[in-house]
Amino acid sequence: MNISRVGFLSVGLVLSACGEQQPAPTTFSTTLSLSGIDSAEIEVSDSTHHIYFSGFLNKTATLNNLPANEYFTIKRQKINGYKNSGDQYFGANLDRGVVNIVIQYDYAYNPYQVSGNIEGLENFSGTLLINDSSDLTFGKSNIINGYVDLKLTNIAPPQADLVNRFSDTCAEDTTSPLTATFRSMRVLDINGTLVGVVKERLMDQSRFNPESQVVRFYSDNAYSWYGYCNIFLVNSTNSINASKGWNALFMQFNGSDYQFDIIPEDQKTKLVFIPLKAKKLSLWFDIPSISFIYGSRDTKQLNAYTQYEGYYIGYVDLSTDIPGLNVSPSRIILSGQNRNNKLNFTYTGDKKISNIFHLYAKDDKGQVLSTVTGNLSVQ
Structure with a gap:
């Protein structure tokens, strides 16, 4: 023991x-x-x-x-x-x-709860899904304005989800447990579209590999193990003791394999959103023409549609290549596969013009994701 x-x-x-x-x-x-x-x-x-x-x-x-x-x-x-x-x-x-x-027994962190504000999902509402390593969903919780409170005590994987991931060569007990694990949680928007995943990381990430994270696992009985145990590579000098029910381990990449260990008692965890970005973003107008009376300061509205290959969540900044042709909103949030965006244009330039214009959609690094062309007339 x-x-x-x-x-x-x-x-x-x-x-x-x-x-x-x-x-x-x-x-x-x-x-x-x-x-x-x-x-x-x-x-x-x-x-x-x-x-x-x-x-x-x-x-x-x-x-x-x-x-x-x-x-x-x-x-x-x-x-x-x-x-x-x-x-x-x-x-x-x-x-x-x-x-x-x-x-x-007092918590160093809470193995029975995933709770807190999700970094990168501020003001977002949707659903958090819990999937095991075989991609089976056995739990979910609402995300409200970027906050989630998922009590794992209310969730137990079905018996069919529990599998033996251990070998007796590393066992300290005679009977290997049946377990279900998850390393990340899927995020759906209000339309049910998959937009990314949430991973649980240690608060003080500077002390560990940047890709290190918390792994949650459910065990059908209490168990201890050490050494190389199928998917678990554990420091042989530090045996792992799991309780019946939900547990959590710290996972980091050691250069050739993933190593699992106990979470340091002085560490707290945080939730981080990782978006599934689109491979390609398309942007177009339904009627690609706008006209102004010079000096009128009128506002004209166009419908701009977005479409994705893959999934994207985040924002894009909009701008034009014509001095004085302004668009609002200048930033739109993308949180689904398709969207109709109503864009307002004003012209504050100092000359009349009749020409084509380009509307650029750029990501947070300034990279152009999509360009749409329209006709501009100022007379």
Whole structure:
């Protein structure tokens, strides 16, 4: 069992009832209760290293016939995603009993929730899909103004999605778990169009490979492993302990393969949007002609249509090649495959003109994605 020791947690005692002095008890009972997690591997021993409990504690367990006037140590399994609060200690004087003992697990990050503002999706509303590595969708959540709050406690992959990704050569336990994983989450716009993915990264990315990220996985039972385990390449000096249910690991590329490890306890995670950009953007007018009376400052409207090969989310900046011919809005948001954009044109030039003009759609780097040609008349 992979258990660490750090720190001390005192346990309060309950005074016996007032009145006539009773013979001091020679044994006592107590109840162990988990808080913050459903299952964890626990070992309870006394000062002589005699073991009273060893194995997985599922919520609660009662220990009977514990000798009085003795102190006991609770060794707790270190679980990925939870702070390591270390060993707990408890005991009883000859004339006292003990209260029930709570074994607390606190999050270093939250393995049961994907929540927060999505970087790159400000003011965007749509749907977040959870897909496993076989591309099966088993969960979703709304995105509202770039914010998502997905509670994984409400999501469990169907049994058909769970597969054995481990080999017994790296197992610390005899039975390999069945798991489902996801490294990214798909994003759909309000029309149901796929526009990109969300990946979970560590907040302090400067300390790690730029492509490093968080991998979420579901396990049908608690498990420990080390070394090379099929898709998991783990530092052999740092065994991984998974709890039943949802877990999270830190993944980074080591130059030849992906390496998985526990997430550093001092790290927080963030959500980052990665758009699926179009291979080609097409832009055209339904009626490609506008005319002005010189000096009138009139506004003329054209319908401009966008079409994509592939998918794109983001914005494009619009501009013309004629001095004084202005377009508004000068920036349009693209979040689907096809769109009709109503564009307003004004002319503030200092001369009459009759010529063709070009409307340019440029990305955030100033690269021209598409050009459309129209006729301009100012008389």
